[in-house]
Amino acid sequence: MEPEFLISAPDLIGPELGNTLWKKVRRRELTPAEATALLNAFDRIGVEIYPSTVLLSPALDLAVALDRTVHDSLYLALAVAQDGVLVTADQKFHAAVNGTALTKHIRWINDDL
DSSP states (O other), rough: OOOOOOOOOTTHHHHHHHHHHHHHTTTTSSOOHHHHHHHHHHHHHHHHEHHHHHHHHHHHHHHHHHOOHHHHHHHHHHHTTTOEEEEEOOOHHHHTTTTTGGGGEEEESSSSS
């Protein structure tokens, strides 16, 4: 049986995804129809969205402590608040968090949960 996961993200994930898809269309890596299909698939996943404003203060604290952007730290702040795990493919961010007291809240994208 597959494990169940709650997928959550700060509210900036929508604009981030849209911008990424737009860039891929501009580079001709995706057609507009493929980008729209991916956006619709994302909507069906059922990501629980949290307001960035609630996470901003802890994200700023994390950003200062880790010397990483507030933008990236919003995702980590949410993982910490939920006692969850942030799965990332951002090597620099992963390296900044891994080995700290927050290690339990971050996983490399290829690692087992």
